[in-house]
Amino acid sequence: xxxxxxxxxxxxxxxxxxxxxxxxxxxxxxxxxxxxxxxxxxxxxxxxxxxxxxxxxxxxxxxxxxxxxxxxxxxxxxxxxxxxxxxxxxxxxxxxxxxxxxxxxxxxxxxxxxxxxxxxxxxxxxxxxxxxxxxxxxxxxxxxxxxxxxxxxxxxxxxxxxxxxxxxxxxxxxxxxxxxxxxxxxxxxxxxxxxxxxxxxxxxxxxxxxxxxxxxxxxxxxxxxxxxxxxxxxxxxxxxxxxxxxxxxxxxxxxxxxxxxxxxxxxxxxxxxxxxxxxxxxxxxxxxxxxxxxxxxxxxxxxxxxxxxxxxxxxxxxxxxxxxx
Amino acid sequence: xxxxxxxxxxxxxxxxxxxxxxxxxxxxxxxxxxxxxxxxxxxxxxxxxxxxxxxxxxxxxxxxxxxxxxxxxxxxxxxxxxxxxxxxxxxxxxxxxxxxxxxxxxxxxxxxxxxxxxxxxxxxxxxxxxxxxxxxxxxxxxxxxxxxxxxxxxxxxxxxxxxxxxxxxxxxxxxxxxxxxxxxxxxxxxxxxxxxxxxxxxxxxxxxxxxxxxxxxxxxxxxxxxxxxxxxxxxxxxxxxxxxxxxxxxxxxxxxxxxxxxxxxxxxxxxxxxxxxxxxxxxxxxxxxxxxxxxxxxxxxxxxxxxxxxxxxxxxxxxxxxxxxxxxxxxxxxxxxxxxxxxxxxxxxxxxxxxxxxxxxxxxxxxxxxxxxxxxxxxxxxxxxxxxxxxxxxxxxxxxxxxxxxxxxxxxxxxxxxxxxxxxxxxxxxxxxxxxxxxxxxxxxxxxxxx
Numbered sequence: 051x052x053x054x055x056x057x058x059x060x061x062x063x064x065x066x067x068x069x070x071x072x073x074x075x076x077x078x079x080x081x082x083x084x085x086x087x088x089x090x091x092x093x094x095x096x097x098x099x100x101x102x103x104x105x106x107x108x109x110x111x112x113x114x115x116x117x118x119x120x121x122x123x124x125x126x127x128x129x130x131x132x133x134x135x136x137x138x139x140x141x142x143x144x145x146x147x148x149x150x151x152x153x154x155x156x157x158x159x160x161x162x163x164x165x166x167x168x169x170x171x172x173x174x175x176x177x178x179x180x181x182x183x184x185x186x187x188x189x190x191x192x193x194x195x196x197x198x199x200x201x202x203x204x205x206x207x208x209x210x211x212x213x214x215x216x217x218x219x220x221x222x223x224x225x226x227x228x229x230x231x232x233x234x235x236x237x238x239x240x241x242x243x244x245x246x247x248x249x250x251x252x253x254x255x256x257x258x259x260x261x262x263x264x265x266x267x268x269x270x271x272x273x274x275x276x277x278x279x280x281x282x283x284x285x286x287x288x289x290x291x292x293x294x295x296x297x298x299x300x301x302x303x304x305x306x307x308x309x310x311x312x313x314x315x316x317x318x319x320x321x322x323x324x325x326x327x328x329x330x331x332x333x334x335x336x337x338x339x340x341x342x343x344x345x346x347x348x349x350x351x352x353x354x355x356x357x358x359x360x361x362x363x364x365x366x367x368x369x370x371x372x373x374x375x
Numbered sequence: 376x377x378x379x380x381x382x383x384x385x386x387x388x389x390x391x392x393x394x395x396x397x398x399x400x401x402x403x404x405x406x407x408x409x410x411x412x413x414x415x416x417x418x419x420x421x422x423x424x425x426x427x428x429x430x431x432x433x434x435x436x437x438x439x440x441x442x443x444x445x446x447x448x449x450x451x452x453x454x455x456x457x458x459x460x461x462x463x464x465x466x467x468x469x470x471x472x473x474x475x476x477x478x479x480x481x482x483x484x485x486x487x488x489x490x491x492x493x494x495x496x497x498x499x500x501x502x503x504x505x506x507x508x509x510x511x512x513x514x515x516x517x518x519x520x521x522x523x524x525x526x527x528x529x530x531x532x533x534x535x536x537x538x539x540x541x542x543x544x545x546x547x548x549x550x551x552x553x554x555x556x557x558x559x560x561x562x563x564x565x566x567x568x569x570x571x572x573x574x575x576x577x578x579x580x581x582x583x584x585x586x587x588x589x590x591x592x593x594x595x596x597x598x599x600x601x602x603x604x605x606x607x608x609x610x611x612x613x614x615x616x617x618x619x620x621x622x623x624x625x626x627x628x629x630x631x632x633x634x635x636x637x638x639x640x641x642x643x644x645x646x647x648x649x650x651x652x653x654x655x656x657x658x659x660x661x662x663x664x665x666x667x668x669x670x671x672x673x674x675x676x677x678x679x680x681x682x683x684x685x686x687x688x689x690x691x692x693x694x695x696x697x698x699x700x701x702x703x704x705x706x707x708x709x710x711x712x713x714x715x716x717x718x719x720x721x722x723x724x725x726x727x728x729x730x731x732x733x734x735x736x737x738x739x740x741x742x743x744x745x746x747x748x749x750x751x752x753x754x755x756x757x758x759x760x761x762x763x764x765x766x767x768x769x770x771x772x773x774x775x776x777x778x779x780x781x782x783x784x785x786x787x788x789x790x791x792x793x794x795x796x797x798x799x800x801x802x803x804x805x806x807x808x809x810x811x812x813x814x815x816x817x818x819x820x821x822x823x824x825x826x
Contacts, residue, residue, distance in 0.1 A: 120494045120777055121826040124473050143820075210798065211637035229640060230584075231795030315586055317788040319795075334466055335784050336821065337491065 113343035120337035129340075136344035144332070145323055146345050150352055153325040156235065157303035160242045161296055167243070168250025169292060173280065176258045193248035201312030204241045205229065230319040238310055238322050242303055249302070250295045257291035258284065293364045297357075304353065325349055414723040416452025421720045424468060424479035426707075427458045430667070434740050442728065449727060452720050466491075472712065473497040480715040481724060484708050486522045487773055487783065489532045493524060494777030494826070498531040498710040499718060500524070508722035509533055509729060519746040521704045521772035532708030533725055534746035536737065539766035540591065540702035541680040542659035543650060543669065548576065552656070557679075560686035561596060561623055564657065568633035571656035578633035580655035581624075582646040583797060588660050589624070589790035590783045591703055596620035598771060600687035601696030604782055605774035610822050612785065613815040616687065618807065623688035625793060625802045639798045650674070659683055662705070663742050663763045680762040682769070701769035706746065781821030785814035 114136050116122075122129040140146045175186050192200065207214050208228035218225045228237045261284060269279045307326035310318060316335065318327045325345075332342035428435045443454035457479055459465040465488070472478025473495050484492055492498060499505065501523070506512045512520070515534050524530030544557050552571045558564035568578025582588045597604055600616035611617070628634040635649060647665055650658035651672035658665075660683070669678055682701045686693050693699065709729075711721045727733060734745035735753060744760070744767055745751045751767070754760050773779055789810045796802045 119824065120491055121824075123470060124495055124497055126474055209637065210640040211635075212640075227639070227795055227798045230791070231798070315584070315791075317586075317784060317791050320792055331784070336781050337466075 110343045110346060113340055114347045115344075116340050118338075118340035118343075123337075123339070132340070136340045137348060139341060140344045140348055144341070144345070145320075145328060146348060149323050149325045149328040150349055152235070152321070152323060153304045154353070156239055156242070156324065157300045160239050160246060160303045161300045163239075163243050164247040164250050164299060165292060165296055167247040168252075168295065169254045169288065171247070171251040172254035172258055173284075175255065189251055190248050192245050193252070195245070197245065197306070197308035198312055200241065200245045201309045204237075204244075205313050208237060229314060230321075232321055234314060234319050235321045238313065238324075241313060242306065242309060245309065246299060246303065249299055250292070253291045253295035253298075254288055257288040261287045297360065297364070301357075414450050414452075414719045416450035416717070416720045416723070418451075419717055419720060420453045420455050421446070421481070421717050421724055422455045422457060422479040423481040423483070423724065424457045424459060424465070425483040426465070426485075427460050428741065429460075430664070431741060438737070438740055446724055446727060450720060450723055452717075454724065469495065469497070472714070476714040478712065478714075480712055480717050480721045482710050482712065483535060484532065484710055486532070486704055486706050486708055487779065489522050489708050489710070490525075490773075490775045490777055490779050492710060493529075493531050493775070497713050499713055499715075501530045501533065505722060508719065509726045514729065514748055515746050516748055516751050516767065518704065518768050518770055519706065521770070522775060523708060525775045531710050533710070533729065535707045535709045535725075535729060536734075536741075536743035537706040537746050537751075537767045537770075538662045538664065538743060539705060539763050539770050540660050540662055540683060541762050541766045542657050542683050543661050543665060543678050543680055544658070545650070545653065545656050545674065545677060546679055547677050548653075548656040557657075557681035558684050559682075560691060561684045561688040562686075562691070564659075564684045565623065565627060565631055565633070565688075568627060568657060569631050572631075572633045576654050576656070577635050577649075578631070578656045579627055580641075580646040580650040580658040581627060581634050581638050582641045582643040582660070583628070583634075583639045583790065583794060585642045585646075586787060588643055590786035591660055592624050593617060593620045593786050593789075594703060594773060595683065595700055596623065596687050598698045598700045599685055599693060600690070601694055601698070603698075603774055604786075605776050605778065605822060608822065610778075610782060610815060610818040612782070612818055613811055618804075618811060619688050621789065621793075621802075621807055621811070622804075624790075625797055625807075628797055629801050636798070639794050650678075653677075663744060663760055666742050666759070680759065682762055682766055685769075698771055699769055700771035701766040702771075704770040704772040706743070776822065776825055778818065778821040778825045782818045785818040789814050 115131060115133060116126075116129040117132045117135075118126055118129050171189055175182055175189065206212060209215070210227065214228070215225055225233075227233060265283060265287075266279075269283045274283065304324075305326065306324075307330065310322055310324050310327055311330070314322050314327075316327055316331050318324070318331075329342045329345050329349075332338050332345060425439075439456045443456070446452065446454045457468075459468060465482070465484070468478065469482070469492065482492070482498075516537070519534035519537050520527075520530065520532075523532035523534065542557070548571050549555075549557070549567070552567070554567050554570065558567050571578040594604055597611075597614070597616045597620050600619070602611050602614045602616040604611055604617070628636065628638070635654070638646065638649075641649070643660070646655075646658060647661060647668060649655050650661075651669055651674050653673055661680075663680070669675065685699055685701060687697060709725050711718055711725070715721055728737070729747055731747050731749040734747040734750035737743060738745055738750065738754065744763055745754070751764060755764055774782075776782075789807075792810055793802055793807065796806060
C-alpha cells in the first residue's frame with residue numbers, strides 16, 4: 051500500500067512536466083502543485099501564531115473601540131462600544147504623540163551609537179589572539195545581565211549622592227541630576243547603549259564569520275591594507291546582518307519597558323515618559339484599558355509605516371526567490 | 376518571529392487581552408455556600424492571595440505554613456497561598472480573576488486600593504450575616520473600617536492589619552536643639568527642622584522621590600486645612616490648601632535647607648537609612664514597621680515615634696472644617712471574591728486570622744498593628760508603639776472613589792516633575808501652579824468617569 055502510494059506520487063511528479071499541457075495552463079498547474087504541498091504541517095505553527103499574535107491583536111483592536119475600565123472590566127463583553135473616541139482622546143488629551151517622539155528618537159539615537167560600537171567590537175575579536183575568548187566573554191556581560199539588574203545598578207550609581215556624582219565632584223564637575231530633568235533622556239540613552247551594544251556585536255560577529263577565507267586571501271594578494279580591506283571587502287558582507295541588527299535593535303529599544311521603569315519609576319519624569327511607560331500607567335495605574343489599547347494601536351500604525359518602508363528598502367523580508375517573483 | 380516584533384507595541388494591551396480571553400474560556404464555577412454552623416471544608420481548597428513581605432521572607436513562609444496547619448485543624452480544608460510583589464501584580468491578578476470568574480477566594484488588599492477593587496463589583500458585600508461569620512463587626516477597631524466601603528451598608532473590606540503613619544524622631548538631636556517635645560503643627564515642624572540642621576546632620580529625612588510618600592503629605596496637610604481633595608463630584612487639587620501643602624513640603628529643602636539635597640533621589644527606604652544613621656532629627660511618614668531596621672542601627676534606644684503634625688502649614692490652629700487627621704487610613708483589608716464557591720470557608724479563615732491571639736502573634740512576628748480591638752488594646756502599654764495606636768485611631772480614610780488612584784497619581788506626578796527644580800534649589804510658584812492645574816484637570820476627568 052505504502053509503496054503503491056509512493057509509486058503514484060513519484061509517477062505524478064515524473065509525468066506532470068512531461069505530460070506537457072499548454073504553456074498558460076502550465077503556470078496554473080505550478081500553482082496547484084504548490085498548493086498540493088503538505089501545508090497542513092504548518093498548522094501547529096499557525097495555531098501558535100494565531101494564539102500568540104493574531105487573537106491578542108484582534109482583542110487589542112476590539113478593546114481600543116470599547117470603554118473598558120475598572121468599572122466595566124467585569125462585564126467586558128457588554129462594555130459600551132464607543133468607536134474612535136479612545137483614539138481621539140489618546141491623540142488630543144494625552145501625552146501619546148510626545149511619548150512616541152521620545153521613544154522613537156531615543157531608540158534611533160541608541161541604535162546609531164550602538165551599531166559602530168558593535169561592529170568595531172566584532173572586528174576586534176574576529177582574528178584569533180591570546181585572550182580572545184576572555185574578551186568575547188567580557189563583551190557579552192551587558193547582554194546576559196537581566197535588564198532589571200542593569201537598571202538597578204545604574205540607578206544606584208546615578209543617585210544624586212551616588213558614586214558617579216562623587217567621582218565627578220572630586221574632579222570639580224557638578225553634573226546635576228541624572229534621573230530626572232532634561233538629562234534623564236540622555237541617561238536613558240547611555241544605559242540603553244551600555245546594555246544593548248552586544249546585540250549588534252553578536253550579529254556583526256555572525257556576519258564576519260560568513261566571510262570566506264578566500265576573500266581574505268584575495269584581498270591580501272591584491273595588497274589591500276586593513277582599512278581598505280575592511281571598507282571594500284568586509285563591510286559589504288556585513289550589510290545584511292547589520293541592517294537586520296539596526297532594525298531589531300531599534301524595535302527593542304522602543305519596546306524596552308524594564309529599563310526606564312526601574313531607572314525612573316512610574317509616573318516617569320516628563321523627559322523620559324516613553325511609550326511603554328505611558329501605556330503601562332494608563333492601563334495599570336489609571337485602569338483605562340480601552341484608552342491604552344487605542345494608544346498601542348496608534349503607536350503600532352505610526353511606527354509600522356516607516357518600518358514598512360525600511361523593510362522594503364533593505365529587502366529583509368524577501369528571500370532571493372521572493373525577490374525574483 | 377518577524378510579525379511578533381512588528382506587533383510588539385500591542386504588548387501590554389494585547390497580552391492582557393489574551394489572558395482575559397484565555398481566562399474567559401475557563402468558564403465560571405458554581406457559586407454556593409456550604410451550609411450553616413461550623414464550616415466543614417474537608418476535601419476543599421481555599422486559595423488566598425497575599426502580598427510578599429520582602430523584609431521578612433522566612434518569617435512569612437513560616438507563618439503561611441503554620442496558618443495553613445491551623446486552618447486544616449479547624450476546618451479540614453487545605454489552604455493554598457499565592458503571593459504578589461506589587462500592587463500592579465495584584466491588579467493583574469484581580470483583572471484576570473474578575474473577568475474569568477476564577478482565581479483566589481480571598482485577597483489581601485492595601486487599604487487605598489480597596490475603592491478600586493470595590494469599583495469592579497467583584498467582591499462580596501458584607502451584610503450582618505457575613506460580619507457575624509468573621510466574628511462580628513465589633514471586634515475591629517472602628518477607625519479601621521473607614522475604608523471598607525463607600526458607606527456602612529456597602530462594605531467589602533475586612534480590616535486585617537493597620538499601618539498608621541507617624542514620625543520617628545531622634546531624641547538626642549531634639550534635646551541638643553533645646554526642643555522638649557515633638558512638633559504638633561507643620562510650621563513648628565519646619566522650625567524644629569531648621570534648629571536641628573547643622574554640618575553633618577539635617578533636621579529632616581524626606582523621601583522626595585518616593586512613589587507614594589508625596590501624596591500622603593499633601594493629602595494630610597490638605598484635609599487638615601479642610602480639603603478632602605475629592606469633594607463630592609469635584610476634585611479640589613487647585614485649592615489654595617494644596618498649593619500651601621506643596622509649598623511647605625518643598626520648602627523644607629528649598630527654603631529651610633533642612634533636608635539633605637541628595638534626598639531628591641531618595642525613596643522611603645533611603646530616608647529611613649539616613650535617619651537610622653543618625654543624620655536626621657525627624658523622619659516623618661514612617662510606621663512601626665521601621666522598628667526592626669532602627670533597632671539594628673546605632674539609633675537603637677535613641678528614637679521615639681510621635682503623631683505627625685495635625686495643624687496645616689501657615690496656621691497655628693486647625694481652621695474650622697479642618698480634620699484631625701494623623702495619618703491616611705493605612706493597612707491591609709481582606710476581601711472575599713464574589714465568584715468564590717468557598718465563601719463560608721473564606722469567612723472562617725478570616726475569622727481565624729483576625730482573632731485576638733492570631734493578631735497579637737502577627738504583630739509579634741511582623742510589627743503590624745492589629746485591627747482587633749483586644750489585641751490592639753494590649754499593645755497600649757508599650758510606649759514605643761503607643762503613638763502608632765493613637766495614630767491608628769486618628770487615621771482618616773482617603774476618599775472612597777474609584778478615581779482615587781488617578782488623584783493619587785496626579786499628586787505624586789507633581790512631586791516627580793518638580794524634582795529638577797528642587798534639585799536646582801528653588802521651586803517657582805508659576806511652575807508649581809502649572810503642574811497643579813494639569814493635575815486638577817486629569818484628576819477631574821477621572822472623577823467625571825467614576826461610576
